[in-house]
Amino acid sequence: MTTVGVLALQGAFIEHEQKLQQLGVKTVQVRLPHHLTEIDALIIPGGESTTIGKLATSYELIEPLKHFAQTKPTWGTCAGMIFLASRLEQHHQPILGVMDITVDRNAFGRQVDSFETDLAISGLDEPFHAVFIRAPIATAVGEKVEVLAQLSPTQIVIAREGHLLASAFHPELTDDARLHQYFLDMLSD
Numbered sequence: 001m002t003t004v005g006v007l008a009l010q011g012a013f014i015e016h017e018q019k020l021q022q023l024g025v026k027t028v029q030v031r032l033p034h035h036l037t038e039i040d041a042l043i044i045p046g047g048e049s050t051t052i053g054k055l056a057t058s059y060e061l062i063e064p065l066k067h068f069a070q071t072k073p074t075w076g077t078c079a080g081m082i083f084l085a086s087r088l089e090q091h092h093q094p095i096l097g098v099m100d101i102t103v104d105r106n107a108f109g110r111q112v113d114s115f116e117t118d119l120a121i122s123g124l125d126e127p128f129h130a131v132f133i134r135a136p137i138a139t140a141v142g143e144k145v146e147v148l149a150q151l152s153p154t155q156i157v158i159a160r161e162g163h164l165l166a167s168a169f170h171p172e173l174t175d176d177a178r179l180h181q182y183f184l185d186m187l188s189d
Contacts (some may be wrong), residue, residue, distance in 0.1 A: 011047020
């Protein structure tokens with residue numbers, strides 16, 4: 001049976017766990033390096049990216065997470081997208097640097113500028129209702145990165161690079177499990 005870990009340092013990790021469990025997947029909360037040995041894939045949830053980076057550093061998780069994400073399916077949502085990026089615009093914080101994307105943190109502004117919209121996402125038949133909360137965007141991607149959806153030519157909100165997936169929004173806050181299923185399907189690609 002497939003086991004998916006959810007980085008459980010801060011943020012919306014419980015909501016991801018619930019979505020995965022609805023799909024019949026065993027989950028593990030990842031808080032320490034040895035938890036990574038128990039899982040086949042990992043979700044890095046939304047939350048406060050600076051806090052996640054500081055806690056990951058404190059728990060000596062940066063290098064083990066980086067090593068895991070280099071070879072195993074890993075999905076970063078919102079703050080997780082920032083954490084996966086290899087480049088950040090105008091900000092320095094601990095990141096894994098495993099996905100060839102440039103990310104602009106809080107690209108839409110403050111909490112009051114959060115919004116929801118329906119997105120046409122490559123690989124999904126119907127639009128996905130996306131919840132953006134102090135969301136980042138990818139402003140540039142490497143040549144091996146597939147853009148799955150964008151709000152404008154310079155606002156990439158979901159992208160895939162091989163076994164890595166990054167989304168700027170919170171799919172775990174909707175009733176729609178299609179993106180979680182998409183990620184699970186990546187495990188057999």
